[in-house]
Amino acid sequence: MKAIGIVMGSKSDLPIVQKAVNTLRELEIPYEVHILSAHRTPGETAEFARSARGRGFACVIAFAGMAAHLAGAIAANTTLPVIGVPCAGPHFDGMDALLSTVQMPSGIPVATVAVGAGANAALLAAQILAVDDLELAQRLVDHRTTMAETILEQNRNIQAELGGTSG
Numbered sequence: 001m002k003a004i005g006i007v008m009g010s011k012s013d014l015p016i017v018q019k020a021v022n023t024l025r026e027l028e029i030p031y032e033v034h035i036l037s038a039h040r041t042p043g044e045t046a047e048f049a050r051s052a053r054g055r056g057f058a059c060v061i062a063f064a065g066m067a068a069h070l071a072g073a074i075a076a077n078t079t080l081p082v083i084g085v086p087c088a089g090p091h092f093d094g095m096d097a098l099l100s101t102v103q104m105p106s107g108i109p110v111a112t113v114a115v116g117a118g119a120n121a122a123l124l125a126a127q128i129l130a131v132d133d134l135e136l137a138q139r140l141v142d143h144r145t146t147m148a149e150t151i152l153e154q155n156r157n158i159q160a161e162l163g164g165t166s167g
């Protein structure tokens, strides 16, 4: 199976990255984690993106906050799918990173997930891999079944706990 390339713009993004790593581990998907910055290490970031396909990655997940151009900078240098995860910084509740990541001009797409949505980024990457991997597709179905069971159990518990006053 191909691996997922994970890049964060700063070590301060790690708590969000960890959610993606946990999900990829759960789904038994190989990954590689890097810290590379679009503005502090522009050359190394471009080199990573240019070599990503040759290194066996299926797609890249880029995590960045503030004027978050990391995902776009990587996408400009590879034709692999790039998933952008906006990370909330000290201002604007992550709206700055969300708009910077999602508003890519025509020609270079970035598939942007919600602010801080590391797990969803990993699930989207898994779904890309599962296009031609039926075993992984089944693991994704199992993951959804587990989620549904958790909600249904919570539903039973809340009814037992709080009851209801209707009829």
Ligand code: RP5
Binding pocket: 008, 009, 010, 011, 012, 013, 037, 063, 064, 065, 066, 087, 089
């Ligand atoms: C971005 O700037 C990083 O992705 C991070 O979210 C933000 C702040 O970086 P640090 O100043 O914490 O290194 O490049």
